[in-house]
Amino acid sequence: MNADETPATASPVPAPRYGAFISYSHHDKVAARRLQRQLETYRIPRRLLGRATPHGPVPARLPPLFRDRDELNAGADLKASVQEALAASRWLIVVCSPDAARSPWVNREIIEFKRLHGEGRVLALIARGEPFASNTPGREASECFPPALRFALTPDGRAEGEPLEPIAADQRAEGDGPRRAALKLLAGMIGVGFDDLVQRDTQRRLRWLAAIATASAVGVVVFALLAVLAVRARNEAQHQRAQAEGLIEFMLGDLRKKLEPVGRLEVLDSVGEKALAYYAEQHADRLDATALGHRSRAMHLIGEIRDLRGNAVEAQAAFEQAAATTRQLLLKAPGDGQRIFDHAQSVFWVGYAAWKHLDGRAALARFQEYLALAQRLVALDSANLDWRAEVAFAHVNIGGVQLGMGRPSDALASLRQADELLRELAPKRPEFASEWAQNHGWLAETYAALGDYEHALREQQEKLALHQRMADSSKSRVAQRSIQNALNIISFFELALGRPHDAELHSRAGLKMADNLVLADASNMLWLGDACFARLRLIETLVAQSRHDAAREELTAATACVDKFLAGEARDARYAVGLRSRLLELTAQVVQAPGRGELISKLQALLASTDMQAKGDAHLAARQAVEISGAAAALAVLAEPDRRDVAQQAWKRVESALAPFAAMDDGAVLTPLARARLGLGDVKGAQALATRIEKTTYRHPAYAELARRLQTARGGSSHTSN
Structure with missing residues (x-):
């Protein structure tokens, strides 16, 4: 559809009475008034008058511009006068800013204008904020384009169609500046080149200066x-x-x-x-x-x-x-x-x-x-929600770094400050709910690092609830992935607390969502990886309930998923190693005798090609070390009855991978480390770690197995038996 066509579904509109309708938030009324004055009083250079353009001959001046001075509440209908003005306007100019992007009134005016005139006659003037900032996590509050400007209308009139790149002039100091921005809009409205208009405007100014000079x-x-x-x-x-x-x-x-x-x-x-x-x-x-x-x-x-x-x-x-x-x-x-x-x-x-x-x-x-x-900004204007949010974001970032540096207690203090601020801001500004949810996720990780899995579970449940309450969460794939990840982590925490049945329920719910995402876009390797991890989590919950037949049935689908992921264009090598390690570790727990030899060979090949020294910040490296050492522990258990030398070497690799994190209070790290030390005959060292785990809330079935083996070892065995 070209700029002059009207959609077939739109009703007939009268001939344009206004050159343009200026849509703006009341926060931008100064910019709107200035723009109206600039455009209505601008005298188009004589050399351009009458030139034929796609919009007709170039006029001497623009027709009057309509600038609505009212802004209704979100629940009101468009006033009849505004609808008439939109219908009688040749162009729509949207004064874009973060306030305009959040204004339901501005969004409705854009939708109504597009419905009447199509997509091609909407122009944008950037007054404040950043275009397309909503595509960058953490920068959503700076978005200046309303949704109806960023997306085409669907046949039923909703701004949810294909993404658009609107024609925009930028009046900010770092952009075009107020005068050049107005000239850009004017050039688009009368159908001449921007350079032509600037050149004629410059020449006219110079002639005026010359006339003054000659006098x-x-x-x-x-x-x-x-x-x-x-x-x-x-x-x-x-x-x-x-x-x-x-x-x-x-x-x-x-x-x-x-x-x-x-x-x-x-x-x-x-x-x-x-x-x-x-x-x-x-x-x-x-x-x-x-x-x-x-x-x-x-x-x-x-x-x-x-x-x-x-x-x-x-x-x-x-x-x-x-x-x-x-x-x-x-x-x-x-x-x-x-x-x-x-x-x-x-x-x-x-x-x-x-x-x-x-x-x-x-x-x-x-x-x-x-x-x-950020605190200086708040001191300048404590009522500015965006600036107060920057303080919260800073605390989140500080907490994440502190956790990565192995300082979970400091991280907890920082993240709690962020939580306090976001708890206050989110009800006032719904888009902050996503940031609040992510902060709950950081709090969950921090509590887990401190060994407090009860608190970790509650924080992750809060994160899930926030994502589920967000508008259109059932339609947004980004929101669906966040919910799926939250369900998977909740399942992990429940298993860590010794609740495998609850863990299975949440694991199945997360797997269903992951599968739906893969069906929506089979080429998205990140979603496929999520689905693979969800299947492996389900198998882990079944093994924890001693339901090995059911686990073996699920293992077939999990193996196919991991094979497909590894065959694709996966960019994250650590992600791939984690999947392979988890798959072989769980396979070892349900494998039957005929397949033990082949599985031992696969485990040896994996470990031979993998660096056991995890990389990254302390928190990430610890998680990675647990994943890799799980495969080494599985090899040790399989080899121990007949190939003691292989088993001992595998236990040494587990101990070497996890020893750097022995000071942590996380049972997910300490349990496999204690199991390795027990496998190496260090009963006292294993018992010391088990005593520390006992003081936490970590009660994973793996810890129960460790306690049983320790009891056997203290009963007189020189080394643990399998």
């Missing part, structure tokens, strides 16, 4: 001409720089969005190198605020691409360059909230890159700086 004394004329030449030279230099920076931003922004889903980020590597070289040649102290803003944003984009490509060191370098730029901007205006916010985001990315680079100390320092900046 002055000769000396003044000379100086005026020199000034004009200087202005033109400066403008030309700025224009060329803006073009270069705009091209870089397009390639690293819009082009990246198109290439990332198909895995072609390597195409952007050379662009990133050119961008880095370009900005390396720029003298930051000679750039204005707009150019500095372009520079920092480009550095952020380059850093994100480097991170996605797995180049953590190079990503951190780009983030640090961006932080240096935003720091310089902040020094020029230390009381400017937007400058503080921009620098806070830069500092966050530097901390994030350090975290990914396994530099916990550097990450913690940056996240603490991020927290201090």
Whole structure:
């Protein structure tokens, strides 16, 4: 459908009476008034008048613009006068900001206009916030485009169709600026090229300056001409720089969005190198605020691409360059909230890159700086919910790093502060519910690291409940995956508490959701991996109930799932090793005598190709070590009756993998470590660990088996029997 066509389902509309309908949130009324004044009073250059365009001859001025001054509550219907104005408007201009993105009234006006005129006559003016920020976890509150602007209408009139990339002018300082943004909109409305309009506008200004100059004394004329030449030279230099920076931003922004889903980020590597070289040649102290803003944003984009490509060191370098730029901007205006916010985001990315680079100390320092900046924002405006949320996000990040550094008690304190803030903010701003749910997940992991699985279970149940209560959670695949993961972790915690029947129920519920996701997109390897882990969790719950026949039946489907995952284009090697280890470990627990020899060979091959020294932060490395050592323990148990040397070597590998984490209070780590020490004949060492586990709430069936073996060993056996 072209811009002039009307959908077949729409009713006939009168000839346009208004040049455009300006839709905006009441928070942006100043920007809306200024835009209306700029467009209605702008006199189109004479050389363009009457030029034939797809929208008809170029007029001398735009028809009047309609700017609605009222904003109804979310439950009200569109006023008849507003509906009439929408029908009688040739264009719709949406003043975009985070407030507009959250305004149901603005969203309804867009839907109504599209229903009447189609998708092609909607223009956007970015006043504040960031476009498409809702696609980036943690940045949803900065989104400036309303949903109806980001998605096409479905046949039944809902903004849930294919994703769109709306035509937008950017009046922010780091974008086009107010005047150029207005000219962009005007060019689109009258159907001429933006450059034509800018050129004619510039020429008209210069002619006006020249006329003023000729009326002055000769000396003044000379100086005026020199000034004009200087202005033109400066403008030309700025224009060329803006073009270069705009091209870089397009390639690293819009082009990246198109290439990332198909895995072609390597195409952007050379662009990133050119961008880095370009900005390396720029003298930051000679750039204005707009150019500095372009520079920092480009550095952020380059850093994100480097991170996605797995180049953590190079990503951190780009983030640090961006932080240096935003720091310089902040020094020029230390009381400017937007400058503080921009620098806070830069500092966050530097901390994030350090975290990914396994530099916990550097990450913690940056996240603490991020927290201090967020607190400065709240001091400026304590009523700003977005800024208060930044404080909560900083506490979440700090807690995650502290947990990764092996400091769960400190992490618990940080995450509780985040929980207190998010508990207050989420009812006022529904989009914060997702962040609140994730914080419950971090709290669950922290309690588990402290050995308190009862609290861990409750926190994970809170996370599940929050996700289930979110709007459209039954339709969103992202929400469905979050719910599926929560069910799987709840099953793990219930099993750790010695409740295998409850664990089985939640495991089956999670598996059903995982299978549905795989059916929706069989090419999504991440969802397939989730389904494989869910099947393995179900088998574990059946083994814990001594239902070995049922476990063997499920094992067939689990093996097929893991084989399919390993045959696909899985990018996460650790994920693949975890699946293989868990599959062989559980197979060993239900295998019958004829298959023991073949399974021993498979376990030996896996361990020979796997580095037992887990990598990552302390928390992640401990989980990884447990997964890998499970396969080694399974080999030891299978080999012990007939091949004592193989068994002893396997127990040594378990002990070596888990010993670095012996100071933790997590029974999931201590139980296999105690079992290995018992297998190596260290009854006293195993008993000491068992005593520590007894003081926690960890009561996994594996711990019950350890206690039984310890009792046998204390009864006189020189070594444990199997």
